[in-house]
Amino acid sequence: MRKPIIIANWKMNFLRDQANLYVKKLIKKLGNKENIEVGIASQDLFLTDLIKLTENTPISIVAQNAHLENFGPFTGETSPKALANVGVDYVMLGHFERRELFNETNSTVNLKVRTALNNGMDVIVDVEELEQVAPVLEGVSEEQMQQIIIGFEPTFAIGTGMSASTKGAEDVAEQIRKTVRKLYGSDVADSTRILYGGSVNRDNLKSLIKQKDIDGVLVGKAALDFQSFWELVEIIENSL
Ligand code: PGA
Numbered sequence: 001m002r003k004p005i006i007i008a009n010w011k012m013n014f015l016r017d018q019a020n021l022y023v024k025k026l027i028k029k030l031g032n033k034e035n036i037e038v039g040i041a042s043q044d045l046f047l048t049d050l051i052k053l054t055e056n057t058p059i060s061i062v063a064q065n066a067h068l069e070n071f072g073p074f075t076g077e078t079s080p081k082a083l084a085n086v087g088v089d090y091v092m093l094g095h096f097e098r099r100e101l102f103n104e105t106n107s108t109v110n111l112k113v114r115t116a117l118n119n120g121m122d123v124i125v126d127v128e129e130l131e132q133v134a135p136v137l138e139g140v141s142e143e144q145m146q147q148i149i150i151g152f153e154p155t156f157a158i159g160t161g162m163s164a165s166t167k168g169a170e171d172v173a174e175q176i177r178k179t180v181r182k183l184y185g186s187d188v189a190d191s192t193r194i195l196y197g198g199s200v201n202r203d204n205l206k207s208l209i210k211q212k213d214i215d216g217v218l219v220g221k222a223a224l225d226f227q228s229f230w231e232l233v234e235i236i237e238n239s240l
Helices: 016-030 044-053 080-086 096-102 106-118 130-137 166-184 186-191 202-208 226-238
Strands: 005-009 037-042 060-063 090-093 122-127 148-152 193-197 216-219
Touching: 005 193, 005 226, 016 037, 016 044, 016 226, 037 044, 037 090, 044 060, 044 080, 080 106, 090 106, 106 122, 106 130, 122 130, 130 166, 148 166, 166 186, 166 193, 166 202, 202 226, 216 226
Parallel strands: 005 037, 005 216, 037 060, 060 090, 090 122, 122 148, 148 193, 193 216
Antiparallel strands: none
């Protein structure tokens, strides 16, 4: 019922040709597979190239951040309205690195989430712990929850090679779903996708993806090499 999803979080890596080549390889391998959603979270500069390349393919293109206002004197920021305007599928908000390195708080993330939703964008909102779920969703309506994916990425696991245990990740995902149920009711909770992120690799993915509350993964390091990312896509496919 909830379509599995895997997102390559490229972070600030690759140059234009490398980004395009990676996505061309993905298009070729993926074909028209619709039983799994595959997304690429790229730095802003390459988004329009990638959107053009992936036209008429099932691949989703994801921005890694956006500002909390649509227009104005915010030198160097990216407008969520502009992201929607060029055809970005999702914006990821609240990633640990944004919080840690750029001082984003639950309240900034929440404002960003609301602006992105008001522009009709789909949002992947990241949390590092259960307690962040309610604050980042404040003011989000039941209807808007259809546009939200929640990414759970525990701080200790991001980029460290030390993934959460399968049980640890599933326990938190289950709690997150319970929180969504409390806030929005069962229908919304049952349809909201929850992703795990943090040192996902081919060894831990097999069991992570079988968990009942984990609907997909966000992958950093293991997605920097196309072949390694593709192996992860196949693992999810084979688990269906
Ligand atoms: P990682 O990154 O897979 O390298 O831990 C995940 C992320 O930051 O989304």
